[in-house]
Structures are given as C-alpha cells and as structure tokens.
Amino acid sequence: QKEVEQDPGPLSVPEGAIVSLNCTYSNSAFQYFMWYRQYSRKGPELLMYTYSSGNKEDGRFTAQVDKSSKYISLFIRDSQPSDSATYLCAMSPLTGANSKLTFGKGITLSVRP
Amino acid sequence: DAGVTQSPTHLIKTRGQQVTLRCSPKSGHDTVSWYQQALGQGPQFIFQYYEEEERQRGNFPDRFSGHQFPNYSSELNVNALLLGDSALYLCAVSRSRGGRETQYFGPGTRLLVL
Numbered sequence: 634q635k636e637v638e639q640d641p642g643p644l645s646v647p648e649g650a651i652v653s654l655n656c657t658y659s660n661s662a663f664q665y666f667m668w669y670r671q672y673s674r675k676g677p678e679l680l681m682y683t684y685s686s687g688n689k690e691d692g693r694f695t696a697q698v699d700k701s702s703k704y705i706s707l708f709i710r711d712s713q714p715s716d717s718a719t720y721l722c723a724m725s726p727l728t729g730a731n732s733k734l735t736f737g738k739g740i741t742l743s744v745r746p
Numbered sequence: 747d748a749g750v751t752q753s754p755t756h757l758i759k760t761r762g763q764q765v766t767l768r769c770s771p772k773s774g775h776d777t778v779s780w781y782q783q784a785l786g787q788g789p790q791f792i793f794q795y796y797e798e799e800e801r802q803r804g805n806f807p808d809r810f811s812g813h814q815f816p817n818y819s820s821e822l823n824v825n826a827l828l829l830g831d832s833a834l835y836l837c838a839v840s841r842s843r844g845g846r847e848t849q850y851f852g853p854g855t856r857l858l859v860l
Contacts, residue, residue, distance in 0.1 A: 675853055730777060731794075739786075
C-alpha cells in the first residue's frame with residue numbers, strides 16, 4: 634500500500650462547478666498537508682498549506698484535513714478553465730521546509746468552458 | 747516558481763552517461779530538496795541539502811549524488827544513466843528557520859535517456 638493515495642482521474646467538469654479532490658494516507662506521523670497545482674510542463678505551485686486537522690480557506694479554494702480518518706480534501710468553488718491542471722496532494726511529518734514531502738500520484742482536472 | 751531557477755531546461759543523454767543538473771534558490775532560501783517526477787506520477791524525494799550537507803535521503807541508489815554550495819545553490823549528479831532515469835527533475839527550496847514552512851518548486855529539468 635502506498636503511503637499516500639489520490640483519487641484516480643482524469644476529472645472533467647463544466648465551468649462554474651464545485652470540484653472535490655481527495656487523498657488518503659496511511660502514515661499517522663503526517664502533520665503537515667499541502668496541495669500543489671502543476672500546469673503542463675511546469676513545476677508544482679503551492680496552493681494550500683495546513684497543519685493538523687481542520688479547514689482553511691483561500692479565495693475559491695478550501696482545504697480540509699481529517700486526521701482521524703487520514704483523509705484530506707481540496708474544494709474548488711466556481712471552477713474556471715484556468716483551473717485546468719494536475720493537482721497533487723503532499724504531506725510530511727515535520728514542517729514542510731525541513732522534511733521530505735510525500736506526494737500522491739496527482740489528478741488531472743479539466744474545466745470545460 | 748518562487749524565483750527558483752534550474753538549468754538546463756531539457757537534456758538528452760544516452761545510457762551509461764553522466765548528467766549534472768543545477769538549481770539556484772532565491773535569496774533567503776537555505777535548504778534545497780531534489781525530486782524525481784516520472785510521467786503520470788507524483789514527485790519522489792531524492793535528497794535534501796542544508797548547510798552544504800545531505801540532511802535526508804530517499805530511496806534512490808548511490809548513482810544519485812548531490813552537492814550544495816556556500817551560496818545555497820545545488821547540483822544533482824546522476825551516474826551510469828538508465829532508461830528509467832528519464833523524468834522531470836525538480837528542485838524545491840525552503841527556509842529552515844522562519845518564513846512559510848514549506849517548499850517551493852522550480853520549473854524542473856526534463857531529462858530523456860535514450
């Protein structure tokens with residue numbers, strides 16, 4: 634079993650839809666959780682960074698962490714064609730700066746105009 | 747890309763050759779991590795450098811080695827290249843003390859081994 638599992642894709646939604654992206658993990662030592670967005674042929678770009686359980690909102694994006702279920706989610710409201718990219722969840726046991734990040738496989742999202 | 751530069755952008759090598767990839771963090775980022783991202787996969791951690799020392803290492807063979815310079819820039823060296831080494835190699839930078847506590851990625855170097 635991989636340490637981090639991410640819902641398989643690809644995912645295609647119409648513009649304006651609410652998108653839910655999910656990851657599960659098996660290592661209970663993970664304390665820091667991140668979502669990265671990666672456009673084709675580019676490096677990953679940090680979207681959200683959270684510590685422990687709870688919700689964090691930033692504009693149209695909401696990150697949710699449920700440590701009891703070992704489950705994290707990213708919600709995108711009012712999705713736009715510019716949101717079309719691959720979304721990667723990542724996590725680490727220590728602060729993300731000093732620890733290796735363990736990534737999910739990524740899910741490719743396409744938002745249709 | 748958080749001001750991180752990587753060079754070269756693309757590279758083609760043949761099996762058995764050696765390659766050196768470079769990463770330059772922007773000012774204030776003293777920690778450099780390297781990741782390998784195969785096509786259709788998430789990045790896999792290779793190693794992390796801080797104060798010119800390898801601080802952590804992932805599950806990669808000794809063919810993968812690195813170096814960090816006093817100005818915090820870093821190199822990734824891969825010897826005896828295999829076809830399976832074809833991937834996007836990502837450099838990620840962070841600050842060990844202070845600042846946002848996570849890693850910021852460069853644009854990557856795309857390596858093709860023939």
